[in-house]
Amino acid sequence: MQTRSEAPAGVEDVIRGAVEDAIRAPSVHNTQPWLFGVRGSRISLRADPDRRLDVADPQGREMLISCGAALYNLRLSLRKRGYEPVVRLLPDADRPNLLADVELERGHEAVTREVEREYAQIERRHSHRGGFRPDPVPSGVVTALLRAAEQEGARVIQAVEAHVLGALAALTDAGEHVQRRIPAYSTEMARWAPSPATARKDGVQEVSYPVRTPRTEPYFAARDFARGQGWGVEPADEDGTASAGIALLLVTAEDTPAAWLRAGQALERLLLCGAEHDLSAAYHTQAMQVPELRDFIRMHFCGDAYPQMLLRIGVPVGEKLSTVRRPVEEVMIEEP
Ligand SMILES: Cc1cc2nc3c(=O)[nH]c(=O)nc-3n(C[C@H](O)[C@H](O)[C@H](O)COP(=O)(O)O)c2cc1C
Secondary structure, eight states: OOGGGGSSSSHHHHHHHHHHHHHSSSSGGGGOOOOEEETTTTTEEEEEESSOOOOOOOTTTHHHHHHHHHHHHHHHHHHHEEEEEEEEOOOTTTTTTEEEEEEEEEESOOOOOHHHHHHHTTTOOOBOSSSSSSOOOOOHHHHHHHHHHTTOOOOEEHHHEEHHHHHHHHHHHHHHHHHHHSSSHHHHHHHHHHOTTOOOOOOOOOOBSSOOOOOOOSSOOOOTTTTOOOBBBBOOOSSSBBOEEEEEEEEHHHHOOHHHHHHHHHHHHHHHHHHHTOOOEEOOTTTGSSSSHHHHHHHHHHSSSEEEEEEEEEEEEOOOOOOOOOHHHHHHHEEE
């Protein structure tokens, strides 16, 4: 059995660096629902079920999408550091929270420019909550985003027709209404959207959302992180020209834990590809968290596929908002 002392020299620093990059990934409500067990040159990614949204995400679908996004960063970071990650997804059917085992193998080829460029986006990527510049996203870039998702085993459907865009916006609004009306959703949201006085390093905090969002056409409802308290950052630029950006549905052929992990990796690859072109994403998963609304989106707009995420993408208007992360020590565990 391999022990930590048998790991090749330097591999500990490589793993720590890769985990630091992994945890920059987006996660639902910034729950950061991941743990990384390290043993020799193996990293085991686990879901942390205490951080699952039991009301909004009882199956842990969005938890696994979040962990999949972290897994993508982990893989990319290892490649950038000269290692080839050999990944086994869901290696043990009796341990559903064990999401992936990643074994490091020494890479034999030089790190490519593409890897370098994509890696540089890990710290540039950030979520946006508001409008985008009116300039259209070039079609070549849209194609690159679609391809990025396909390379990770998911697919993206762009909502182009006005009636589809309008319907997705209306369904988002309906999801937001349902979640505001049902007390269990609001209580859960309160746990993950702390007051400005917080010292926590997780959750969606006041520094992460604007006090109001510009009205775009169509308008996709924002999450009510402030819960009527008036919290949020004053938006910098409101000249009335903000666009909703392009709307993308990330879909998978199946609706299983493996598919959710693939969706998460596809999401992050797409987001990093977008960041190379100065694009950011705004996420609207309210309708995805209400089963009847998700079914409706599936039946009417996804063919046979399962919708996993609804994103708006564009060049953000206004300042980059901040976010927080737990320190790496909290999520990295040395395994016996
Ligand atoms: C599965 C998933 C669902 C999300 N849903 C929403 C959402 O509905 N509304 C929203 O504003 N942000 C949403 N986000 C974005 C997270 O809130 C964001 O990633 C987190 O706060 C960390 O911020 P960062 O992405 O800027 O690093 C979602 C992210 C993921 C991965």
